[in-house]
Amino acid sequence: MSPSSANPATASERPASALHLAVALDGTGWHPASWREPVARPRDLFTARYWADLVTEAEHGLLDFVTLEDGLGPQSSHFLDPDERTDQVRGRLDAVLVASRVAPLTRHIGLVPTVVATHTEPFHISKAIATLDYVSTGRAGLRVQITARPNEAAHFGRRTLERIDSYDPPLPPVVSELFDEAADHVEVVRRLWDSWEDDAEIRDVATGRFIDRDKLHYIDFQGRHFSVKGPSITPRPPQGQPLVTALAHATVPYRLVARAADVGYVTPHDAGQARAIVAEIRAEQDAAGRSAEPLHVFGDLVVFLDDDPGAARARRERLDALAGEPYTSDALVFTGTPAQLADQLQELQSAGLTGFRLRPAVAGHDLPAITRGLVPELQRRGAFRRAYEADTLRGLLGLARPANRYAAA
Amino acid sequence: MSKPLKQIHLAAHFPGVNNTTVWSDPRAGSHIAFDSFVHFARTAERAKFDFLFLAEGLRLREQGGRIYDLDVVGRPDTFTVLAALAAVTDRLGLTGTINSTFNEPYEVARQFASLDHLSDGRSAWNVVTSWDAFTGENFRRGGFLPQDERYSRAKEFLATAHELFDSWQGDEIVADQATGTFLRDAQAGAFVHHGKHFDIHGRFNVPRSPQGRPVIFQAGDSDEGREFAAAEADAIFSRYGTLEAGQAFYTDVKSRLAKYGRRPDQLLILPAATFALADTDAEAEELAREVRRQQVSGATALKHLEFVWNRDLSGYDPEGPLPDVDPDVDTDHIARGRAQVRMYRDPLATAREWRELAAANNWSIRDLVIHTGNRQNFVGSPSTIAKTLNEYVQADASDGFILVPHITPTGLDEFADKVVPLLQEQGVFRTDYEGTTLRDHLGLAHPDETREHRAAS
Numbered sequence: 001m002s003p004s005s006a007n008p009a010t011a012s013e014r015p016a017s018a019l020h021l022a023v024a025l026d027g028t029g030w031h032p033a034s035w036r037e038p039v040a041r042p043r044d045l046f047t048a049r050y051w052a053d054l055v056t057e058a059e060h061g062l063l064d065f066v067t068l069e070d071g072l073g074p075q076s077s078h079f080l081d082p083d084e085r086t087d088q089v090r091g092r093l094d095a096v097l098v099a100s101r102v103a104p105l106t107r108h109i110g111l112v113p114t115v116v117a118t119h120t121e122p123f124h125i126s127k128a129i130a131t132l133d134y135v136s137t138g139r140a141g142l143r144v145q146i147t148a149r150p151n152e153a154a155h156f157g158r159r160t161l162e163r164i165d166s167y168d169p170p171l172p173p174v175v176s177e178l179f180d181e182a183a184d185h186v187e188v189v190r191r192l193w194d195s196w197e198d199d200a201e202i203r204d205v206a207t208g209r210f211i212d213r214d215k216l217h218y219i220d221f222q223g224r225h226f227s228v229k230g231p232s233i234t235p236r237p238p239q240g241q242p243l244v245t246a247l248a249h250a251t252v253p254y255r256l257v258a259r260a261a262d263v264g265y266v267t268p269h270d271a272g273q274a275r276a277i278v279a280e281i282r283a284e285q286d287a288a289g290r291s292a293e294p295l296h297v298f299g300d301l302v303v304f305l306d307d308d309p310g311a312a313r314a315r316r317e318r319l320d321a322l323a324g325e326p327y328t329s330d331a332l333v334f335t336g337t338p339a340q341l342a343d344q345l346q347e348l349q350s351a352g353l354t355g356f357r358l359r360p361a362v363a364g365h366d367l368p369a370i371t372r373g374l375v376p377e378l379q380r381r382g383a384f385r386r387a388y389e390a391d392t393l394r395g396l397l398g399l400a401r402p403a404n405r406y407a408a409a
Numbered sequence: 410m411s412k413p414l415k416q417i418h419l420a421a422h423f424p425g426v427n428n429t430t431v432w433s434d435p436r437a438g439s440h441i442a443f444d445s446f447v448h449f450a451r452t453a454e455r456a457k458f459d460f461l462f463l464a465e466g467l468r469l470r471e472q473g474g475r476i477y478d479l480d481v482v483g484r485p486d487t488f489t490v491l492a493a494l495a496a497v498t499d500r501l502g503l504t505g506t507i508n509s510t511f512n513e514p515y516e517v518a519r520q521f522a523s524l525d526h527l528s529d530g531r532s533a534w535n536v537v538t539s540w541d542a543f544t545g546e547n548f549r550r551g552g553f554l555p556q557d558e559r560y561s562r563a564k565e566f567l568a569t570a571h572e573l574f575d576s577w578q579g580d581e582i583v584a585d586q587a588t589g590t591f592l593r594d595a596q597a598g599a600f601v602h603h604g605k606h607f608d609i610h611g612r613f614n615v616p617r618s619p620q621g622r623p624v625i626f627q628a629g630d631s632d633e634g635r636e637f638a639a640a641e642a643d644a645i646f647s648r649y650g651t652l653e654a655g656q657a658f659y660t661d662v663k664s665r666l667a668k669y670g671r672r673p674d675q676l677l678i679l680p681a682a683t684f685a686l687a688d689t690d691a692e693a694e695e696l697a698r699e700v701r702r703q704q705v706s707g708a709t710a711l712k713h714l715e716f717v718w719n720r721d722l723s724g725y726d727p728e729g730p731l732p733d734v735d736p737d738v739d740t741d742h743i744a745r746g747r748a749q750v751r752m753y754r755d756p757l758a759t760a761r762e763w764r765e766l767a768a769a770n771n772w773s774i775r776d777l778v779i780h781t782g783n784r785q786n787f788v789g790s791p792s793t794i795a796k797t798l799n800e801y802v803q804a805d806a807s808d809g810f811i812l813v814p815h816i817t818p819t820g821l822d823e824f825a826d827k828v829v830p831l832l833q834e835q836g837v838f839r840t841d842y843e844g845t846t847l848r849d850h851l852g853l854a855h856p857d858e859t860r861e862h863r864a865a866s
Binding site for chain 1: 432433441442443448463467468469475477478479480481482483484485486488489493495497511513516517518519523524526527528529530546547548549551582584586589590591592593594595596597598607608609610611612614615616706708709
């Protein structure tokens with residue numbers, strides 16, 4: 001199979017109108033008062049059962065993948081500082097391990113945990129995601145994130161991060177630098193995945209050689225933040241390159257998406273914004289010489305979904321009242337019915353988005369509303385799969401298994 | 410009055426990247442596919458073993474400047490594979506080796522606390538250290554740690570991790586939907602650690618896990634390592650699987666516990682043990698010899714001789730006599746990423762001794778490596794192995810064994826089917842799990858009880 005030269009939006013094996021759907025899982029849901037809903041199960045948050053139930057539900061809806069939020073400190077109502085609130089969910093399990101724990105219980109859905117590039121070792125992350133790819137037989141990915149929080153830096157004690165006021169453009173230099181480091185991190189992770197050729201294990205009894213060491217490669221990465229020799233201790237994973245994804249709100253992260261990712265999540269609030277963001281990312285993609293490579297751009301939306309639009313509004317208001325303030329988000333907040341959401345997604349899709357990552361406001365309510373309401377509606381419109389059509393996450397997204405960068409042509 | 414019989418603890422070491430693993434056997438399966446781990450773990454759980462054990466290495470071994478290619482190469486990430494195994498087993502303990510040198514406490518503590526939650530209290534951490542710049546080339550800090558500081562960093566790493574585990578008491582999460590109180594305490598997880606190796610503060614973000622802390626294993630053998638274990642560990646993964654050496658080690662380590670206010674039963678000694686099992690003792694002896702020859706091919710024999718000679722011996726005939734040339738003791742070691750070369754403290758003396766042995770027995774290089782290497786710890790029929798293994802434990806050579814089969818992933822099957830039932834008949838091994846956590850299986854108290862006990866005494 002040769003690398004596809006088409007963008008996935010125009011891949012010929014899918015109907016032109018087909019879109020991709022992922023769900024972003026975070027605690028009991030994205031609304032800070034979501035844990036107080038009767039369906040929320042807040043006491044189960046630290047059990048495997050809870051996460052298995054959510055991911056299984058997403059798989060019943062034939063979704064492409066789930067992402068799992070994570071962080072190297074407690075959640076906070078402030079963007080850059082910790083808080084001392086006791087009325088919201090605090091604490092979480094390591095997302096890579098949750099994904100791995102769920103992998104043997106599912107068969108088709110992609111598993112995309114968040115990894116924080118800022119304080120972690122690319123060598124460890126690379127083998128962890130490669131191993132997730134092995135335990136899920138080809139369904140692993142990662143969502144790369146930076147953190148500029150000084151309190152999280154203090155959890156590691158290796159460097160002090162200058163306190164910034166916000167991530168808003170123009171990006172403070174420290175944030176640009178963190179994105180540069182994240183780009184290096186992804187580069188190392190990807191090189192390590194390729195550091196074993198697929199047929200490196202030969203088990204040649206005659207010569208006693210288990211591997212052909214000419215097919216293992218030092219990656220010799222040297223960067224400003226780290227140098228990594230390689231090869232990985234873990235052989236090349238089933239997908240060759242597990243999925244790399246990132247959320248982006250501005251030019252610097254768009255560049256990271258354009259240069260290094262397979263899927264970027266963006267947050268347009270209407271079709272016009274979507275068109276402009278997609279154009280900017282595609283231009284960066286061309287500038288990076290990646291125009292021939294498939295790159296998905298997904299829109300992120302927070303969703304409150306009910307069969308009756310009034311019920312969805314009422315639920316949002318009830319949650320806002322419990323939280324003591326109206327819910328706001330970087331992403332568009334949708335409140336309405338599955339059919340209305342399908343309309344909105346198709347309109348955004350026409351602006352160049354290839355799929356969506358939906359953030360359920362209340363996981364226990366809005367996730368089943370996606371899988372049992374939105375998905376059938378999209379299927380009726382010929383805009384979503386009726387069965388899983390591939391065995392790997394890359395396959396679901398129309399991405400070929402990439403050639404190994406180190407293999408002789 | 411006779412002593413009551415000790416209950417044996419048994420664990421299964423997934424066959425690893427040493428030459429004990431016979432990958433050339435036609436039955437040998439994948440060392441990386443998850444199915445192999447599932448088969449191995451389910452066999453161990455079917456046999457009611459205490460736990461599964463995974464080793465770790467963070468740089469592929471090299472010899473003579475090239476990646477070592479004669480043994481199994483490649484393994485998964487420890488945490489990730491253990492979390493997945495928690496989904497396909499219910500009771501089996503999950504022990505992972507995690508290096509304290511090329512990690513940070515906050516991250517490792519969150520991974521173990523998460524694993525403990527996701528396995529309902531079955532996690533254990535084999536704390537190992539390294540210092541070499543060779544491994545460091547894969548990590549941000551490079552080879553930053555002087556050799557003599559590795560235990561001081563490991564101790565502080567473990568102490569810091571314990572502070573993080575203990576930063577949640579276990580009763581903070583109220584999650585009262587009616588009143589809107591999620592946390593009882595706004596400071597849940599708060600910690601401050603100012604030390605030589607770590608200067609960190611903030612809030613830990615994983616609530617207290619079922620076991621409080623993972624069970625702690627230690628594997629180092631130096632005096633410092635033994636002292637570390639006596640002070641901090643719940644179990645030792647030792648290398649002394651023979652009767653006399655096992656008893657000496659057992660006595661030494663258990664005698665160190667008193668000064669830390671600990672009882673002998675608070676630290677388990679669990680040596681690695683290989684075995685050759687067949688229907689009769691004679692067949693097992695034959696199997697043991699055959700497996701040793703598979704483990705030490707001619708090429709492997711030359712490479713092992715290089716551990717001592719520290720020279721390129723590829724021109725020698727493994728079926729021929731030992732080299733006349735003496736070991737090179739002046740240059741950096743030819744083998745990198747391999748701890749065992751440090752066992753040969755006086756290579757010139759070892760070479761002399763081996764030449765004499767080979768001459769006296771008319772051994773080739775390969776014969777010598779086979780005979781001087783480790784023979785299987787237990788060789789025999791099911792009843793012989795069950796009897797010997799039990800004798801070792803009752804004679805305080807150990808508290809049980811971490812079995813290392815030579816075939817992946819089916820090498821444990823026969824032991825589970827034939828030896829375990831005999832141990833159960835003798836009343837020295839459980840017929841079913843009595844508890845749910847690894848601490849339950851090992852007879853170790855929950856850290857909260859230990860803390861109360863120490864506070865009260």
